[in-house]
Amino acid sequence: MASKSKVTVKIEEDIRIFIHRQIDLFLQDEHQTELDFPASLTNLHRAYIHEYVKNKRLKSKSHGKGDGRYLSIYKMSIAAVTHEDTILKLAPETTDILFELQKGYKTAGTLESSSRKQNTSRTNSIFLTSVPPTVPPPLKALPDVLDDRKRLPISQFHDIILKCGLQNQVLIISGNTGSGKTTQVPQFIMEDAARKHVPCRIICTQPRRISAVTVAERVCVERNEQLGDTVGYQIRLESRLKRTTNLVFCTNGILLRCLMGKIASKFLKNITHIIIDEVHERDQYSDFLLIALKDNLSSHPHVKVILMSATIESNTFSNYFNNCPVIEIPGRLFPIQSFHLEDILFNIDIYNNSVKDVKRKLVANLEQQNSRPQMPAIANMDDETILLMNDILEVCWIENSPEGFHSFFALIDEEIGPIDFQHTETKMTALMIAAAKGYTEIVKKLLNMGANAFMKEKHNYTAYDWACFVHGNSACSELLKSALHQSEPPFSRSLTANSTKVLLDAYHTSVGDEKIDHSLIVDVILYICRNQPEGGILVFLPGYEDIQEQFDLLMSRVSSSFHLKVFMLHSKMQTSDQHSVFKPVPQGVRKIILATNIAETSITMDDVVYVVDSGKVKQKYYDSLTSTTSLAATWISQACATQRAGRAGRTKPGKCFRLYSRTRLGAFDQFTLPEIMRVPLNEICLQAALITKDVSIHEFLNKAIQAPSATSIKQSIRYLQKVGALDDEESVTDLGYILAELPVDARLGKMLLYGILLRCYDPVLLIVSILSINDIFVIPSFAGDKEKAKKVRRELAEESFSDCFCFLRAYQRWKEMRSPAKQRDLCNRLFLSHSKLTMVDDLRNKLHAHLCSVGIVKRYGPGGAEDINEFSNNWSLVKGCLLVGLYPNVCYLEKYSKTMKTRFEKKIFIHPSSVLGEKSLKRAKDKKDNAIWLPSEWITFEEKYKSGRGSMIRCNTVVSSLLIAIFAGPLHLDESECLIECENTTDSVKCKIAVDDWINLTVEAKYARAVLHTRRLVHELFLKFIENPRTYQLSARDHAVIKSLGQILLHEDHALELTNSLEMIGAGVNRRGGCKMQDVHWKADGFRNNAHPYVARK
The missing domain is CATH 1.25.40.20 (Ankyrin repeat-containing domain)
Structure with missing residues (x-):
């Protein structure tokens, strides 16, 4: 674990804002390497800077004495970390099989993945691509609904929107929250087409799945129609459409898939309008969509594009589309009062004693x-x-x-x-x-x-x-x-500027603003409940953990006399669970919604009158140089603050309580930093390669409104070349085309393909589903339960030293419970999330159905589900599929220093939630030695992220050196380059296998060639498979190779005393051999896995 962090230093807000701004400007300047802070800063201010820069890949140092003492910060250089060469030890049984493979199975002369500019074998899984648009049916809405629509501000702009849309190919509509643009603009177009008897098909994108679904449902209600007829939606692996659907709501990612390669022209031919809603969010897909659309507009002049948002950067987008017209829709239906931190601290009773004394x-x-x-x-x-x-x-x-x-x-x-x-x-x-x-x-x-x-x-x-x-x-x-309208403000007392600063300083030096002040939020909610008229309360929080903590604190402090109904709203909830948030509550009950920024967008809750805004949003920032992710709660932009306040007052005057000062609001960025500037670009670069025609990926992405850094693009291209999705010329390979077609991240898609090929499909599919949903465990509500939760994970993991194995076991235990009530009871006992496990189960079945629909998995017969689960009991083989997808996320435990290293970190730590955390310390063979011990030196992990001074790895799995030798590294390894002969020793000739430019494995020369031969056999099989996975048939020879591969991996894990089988709970555990796997409960087609277990050969 990382060293314990110091108590957070707390300083005045204005000084903190100054420090943050200077450091942000320093980080943005690629040429500046050093920054000096003035000597006027106090010791406390310097201590704050020392602590703050730990998370920024910066070094800090103080110089001088007395009044002349000042502080400097420096950027840290990035260089690959060296490590001692690993000895590749092989079990005797392993070497026997390796030699058999070397002798009995020849490899092909070349080993390269083919690439092509067109992939004619790709099947189309996108909606309505080849279906011509139809004339919409006449409107049959009820009179009272029509009256409600006419009262929306945007109704006054009906004619001008249609006129401008007809005269211009691109139109921008900037409408404040509550104007009705999301639901009305597509209806204006559709109703106009119906009157003129003109065919139309409108694609309207939303940044999130829940928005696409709820807006589609709302439009259907307004039109008095069934969902999926005239109006429908398509999100990942779920749709409600017909061939006659005229209006389709979807996510940005879905539309992006329609614009890939040859399919783009075919798709756009049958589309009349594309509406990109909530453009201000600037997620990576919306920015990428704008490039793709701009490139296609000239060749498809009939397609009309409309960009919409509440806080759109109108001039920026208008300039991007050749000064296209902008229609500004006026403000909200009802006024909204905004109160800031200084108003709240001075006018309501709060728990903070330091503030109480000052007040x-x-x-x-x-x-x-x-x-x-x-x-x-x-x-x-x-x-x-x-x-x-x-x-x-x-x-x-x-x-x-x-x-x-x-x-x-x-x-x-x-x-x-x-x-x-x-x-x-x-x-x-x-x-x-x-x-x-x-x-x-x-x-x-x-x-x-x-x-x-x-x-x-x-x-x-x-x-x-x-x-x-x-x-x-x-x-x-x-x-x-x-x-x-604010003639009766809830806060009648105000402060002078000096008194305001005194009050805010007292707060910030006692609480700070790095973390959410959950107690203050409860204070505000209680104030509203006691002093304000009826109306729902919407609380904006950064992430799920904060929502859960807020819920627990609220429940513990609020008495039942208040009659509250509390909901939680975040993007990972199931669609059915999210719907309950929108239902009205009984008279006399106050609705409270704890939500992330998902509630900023098109989702409308008419009964919300009060907004409590924490001012924070959880965002991922990616360091492309070190492949390190940092997930942090950061301040929102001014545009987001306006958007959040706008959620109040939909049906009556509203109030927004901002838990940040007016000074802090002024320091916010005007707009949110585009996601394309702060996330990994692997998927975007692959999609760019599919879309681009005569330009490079770099040139294509440089067309963005704000282009990502050249370093980020370069690193992502290198990654895609490493995994085999792109070749050296940046052309898409067979593998790249297949990965782009799968509705999961590229690395997870590669895991799936290997799982199908190596006949361990079901556990790999389940792991992919779990990693797509994120952690299925919950954080214990009580401190006393934390040790119990750790014990549960240890028991589920058995002796596998793998978090993924732990996840599989948890799912299996949950699936054994045949009723929702029993499943929930199990979740309570094992600290599992029932909702996330249900989502995993749902995604698992949808992914399976998708793979069947595109022909990669057969519904029955050869290549069917039973067939490709022949070796699903072999956990050692499953780990090979994991490694091939997670690479280059590999960590090494040095034998002598007992420190863990990655390519760029000299020292890295295991996340406390990982089952490796305690096992690595407690299982030291020498009881006197408290250093880290693991059965193998190698760990593959899902994610690495910054935490304090160092980095942590999460979702970890210990793997053998042989697994590294066979599955890590690029698809193609040239033996003449990767096999390095060492000096002769007294008894044998040693060789180094250079798996990549960082991983070196030392082994006897005769074994080295046998290992490389096996590696080559495996990857040849994979390349043969991805040439056309829909028609691939496993030959007897290929089957024998896979079976032998499974045997040698079993032997290696057996030698390391690692769990190597995947028997189901209650099936008679035999960790060293195999056993029969019980029903794996396939919901999609009900197949049962009755495969024979692996038994280690003698």
Whole structure:
């Protein structure tokens, strides 16, 4: 495990914001290698920087003494870590079979994966590709539904949307939350086509599966139709469509598959409109989609493209599509009040004692001031400052430019004058002047800073009156109208700027903002329940763990008298479970929804009136140089903050409680960093290779609105070449085409293909399903249960030293329970997630059905499910399939230093949740030695991510050196290059097998050639299989090779005392041999695996 981290250093918010901004700019500059912080920082500030940079692949060092002491940070260089050569020890039985294979089975002369620009054997698994569009049926909606639709703001723009859509190939619609754009725009198009009797087929994409499903259902309700007729959806491995469907909601990834290779033209020929919704989220698929669509527009002029979002970067996207028109849809149906951290801390009762003490003093001072006669705001200002403020306001009035307000804001920031300063003669405020001039952004900024919209000048006119007199019904008047609706704010007390800073400093130096303050969220919820009218509460949290923690704390602190109904909403829930969130609750019950950013998008909950925004979102950041992922809760963008606030007030005026200050909001990025800039590009690069015609992958991705770094693209191309999906010329290989067709990540797809070829299909399919869903275990709610949870995992893992084996056993135990009630009871006892296991089961069956539908797995006969599970009991063979997919995720335990290393880390740690964690320490053969011990030096793992000063690996499996020699590395190994002869020893000639540029295995020369021969046989089989997996038939020779391979891997694991069989629970455990595998419960076709077990040969 990693060393224990220090107590988190907590500093003032403004200093923290400054430090973060400087470090972010430093990391973005590829040329800058060193950054010095000023000597004015305190010891505490420097301690914070030292701790903060641990997670940033940066080094820090302090220099100097006394007042001249300063701190510098440096970027760490990346270089491959060297390690001692591993001795490849082979069991006697293994060498016998290796020699038999070498002698009895010849290899082909060449070993290369073919590539081709076109793959005519690809089958189409995409919806409605070759079906011409039809004329939509007439609308048969109910009158009250039509009335509701007409009340939506977007209904006023019906004609202009249709007109602009007809005149332009690309159109941007920027509509605030609640405008109705997601459900109405596709209906406008469809209804217009029905009136004109014109065929149409509309594809409308959503960033998430739940959005695609719920929006499709909502549109069907509005049209009074059955889902799957005129309107349907398609998400991964699930669809509700007919040949006559006119409107299809799908995910971005689904549409992207339609634009691959030759299928693109065929698909676009039968599409009339493509709508990309929620473009502002900038996920990797939407950015990639825009490149693909832009490239295809000129050759398909009949296709109309509409981009939609609540907070779209209109100018950026318009410029990208040759200055296409933009339609702005006005604001929400009802005004929304926003309250920030300083308002919350000062006005509600909270648990934080440090803040309580400070607040008590501030309240006493405020009461003391209120007892004195009230003085005007200028009473404490000197004459010179008053004249200066007057002059600035006059300049703002005379100059016809919003830049005149810069000086005013500077004085406010320096606390020289109040935000509501009135000109001594006219009594005009800055807000009134900005309203009269029509400066919408200035008005918005002033209101956010707390400007009073109720103040009147000498003629008794407010800022709203000025906006209406000069500009009529404008954006400014709408903003001010919303502000005037806030005539009864829930928080009646306000603080001066100095008092606000004192209060915020007390909070941030006691709590900080690195983690979610769950107690404060409960305080806000209790305040709403006690003091605010009825209405649902939507709480935005970063991830599932925070949702679970918030739920537990809420349940422990809230009494039953409040009558709460709490829901959890996140993207990994099943579709049926998510639907319950949208159902109304009984009268007198308050709905509380704990959600991730999934609730920012098209999902609409009409009964939500209050939003509690943590300001955080969980995002993955990928370091392409070290292949390291860091998953962290980061601050959202200003656009997301607006989007979240917009979830309130759909049916009545709403309130948003932001758990971050106005200062922090101002420091947010304007928009979210595009996902294409911060995630692995392996899948995107493979898809780019399928789409591109005459340009390289790098050139194609450089067409993006914001192109990813050249380093990320280069590393992803190298990875795809390593796994055999691309050749040296960046052309797609046979394997690449098949992987692109599978609805799973490329590495998981490769595991599946090997599982089919090596006849251990079912356990590999199950592991792929589990890894697609993520961890099936839950974190214990009580600290006392953590040791019990670890014990459960250890028992499930047996002596396999594998987390994947543990997952399989857990699923098998769960599947044995024949009723949902028994399954839930088991989950409670074994700390398993029933919902995730159900999702795994569902995905497993859908993947199997998909493989059958495309012909890779046969429904019966040769190549059928029973046939390709012949060796499913051989866990050693299954590990080979795991390794071939997870490579290059390989870790090595050095014999002498007892430290674990990867290609780029000199020292890496095992994640605490892994079954290897305690076993590696407790199973040391020398009881006096507490160093790490494992039965083999090699571990393959699913993911490596940053944690504190070091990195951790999760989902780990110990593998033998022979497994590394056969399954790790590229498909093609040239014996003349990878076999390095060592100096002669007294008894034998040693050789090194260079599996890749990092892994070296030392073994006797005669064994080395036998091992390489076996490796070559296996990979030749795979290349033969992927040439056309739909027609591949396993010959008697190939079957004998696979059987012998399974035997030698069994012998190696037996020698290492590792579990090597996959017998079912209750089947008579025999860890060293094999046993009969019981019913594997195939839901898809009900097959039973009655294969004979492996028995080690003598």
